[in-house]
Amino acid sequence: MDGMEFTQLKAFVTVCDERAFGRAAKRLAVSPSALSRAVRSLESRLGIRLLNRTTRSVGLTEAGAVLYERIKPMLAGMDEAVLAVEAYQGTPMGVVRINLPSIAARIAVLPKLQQFRLAYPAVRLDLVIDNDITDVVAQGFDAGVRIGGQISRDMVAVRITPDxxxxxxxxxxxxxxxxxxxxxxxxxxxxxxxxxxxxxxxxxxxxxxxxxxxxxxxxxxxxxxxxxxxxxxxxxxxxxxxxxxxxxxxxxxxxxxxxxxxxxxxxxxPGFYLYYSERTHMPASLRAFIDFLKIGEPGLLMPKGLID
The missing domain is CATH 3.40.190.290 (D-Maltodextrin-Binding Protein; domain 2)
Structure with a gap:
């Protein structure tokens, strides 16, 4: 489905919901004429009339009713999916995957986990103990923990222990x-x-x-x-x-x-640092975890792979 097709289907479903082009246009923040063109383009592409129009009302043809019944739940599901994803940005929730050596888990993370769980009960932590140097991005981790001098270049790092x-x-x-x-x-x-x-x-x-x-x-x-x-x-x-x-x-x-x-x-x-790839839209759950662990200076982009 291309962008134009999606726009036309969205226009059609909205008109069916409102049973009027004027109200549907207002809901979608477009002009009634633009909305009418979108629906006519859809009918033309499908080669069948979907709506019966009069000066005072809009009704569904038999084909229109079939399409509306099938498409409406799909569009509603897409809207719900978008809202669900947006919720991750606003409220800390979901899984945060962290790669870290066992000693960092013992001295830097585990002592704070009880407080973190109380503060963010909707966040689930997946801590993977790994004493080797792992590419956290390639392995699908949200972040990693390593000693300062072991962090790769071009990563953002925040200190979580003193020296x-x-x-x-x-x-x-x-x-x-x-x-x-x-x-x-x-x-x-x-x-x-x-x-x-x-x-x-x-x-x-x-x-x-x-x-x-x-x-x-x-x-x-x-x-x-x-x-x-x-x-x-x-x-x-x-x-x-x-x-x-x-x-x-x-x-x-x-x-x-x-x-x-x-x-x-x-x-x-150099002590332990939590590091992650630079990102514009960080999940609220990861941001909460970083802010909870960090000490001292804020996150820094390390151009040469060394923290200290």
Missing amino acids: LRMAVVGAPAYFADRPPPQVPAELKDHFCLTYKWKSTGALSQWRFDNGGSVFDVEVNNVLTLNDTDLLLLAACRGLGLACLVEDLVESALENKQLIRVLEPWCQFF
């Missing part, structure tokens, strides 16, 4: 028969548990800061995992030292399950 810091930790049982390292170079004498990226097979670097000079240290990787929660569990069970985000090990440190070492050397790094 984060790494922590090197080990269990009391691990240190029972070996001294804690005092400087990063002594890590060569320790068993280390390291995160491994599933998509590339690359190992996460053990990176330290010596008063502004950042450097990496090669460690003895006795166990690699692509899950930070399992790395934490392995460290708590005394299998070796792990280098994890402070927020992830905070509880274990408080409960004396882990002991922290090399704290003066541990590096701060």
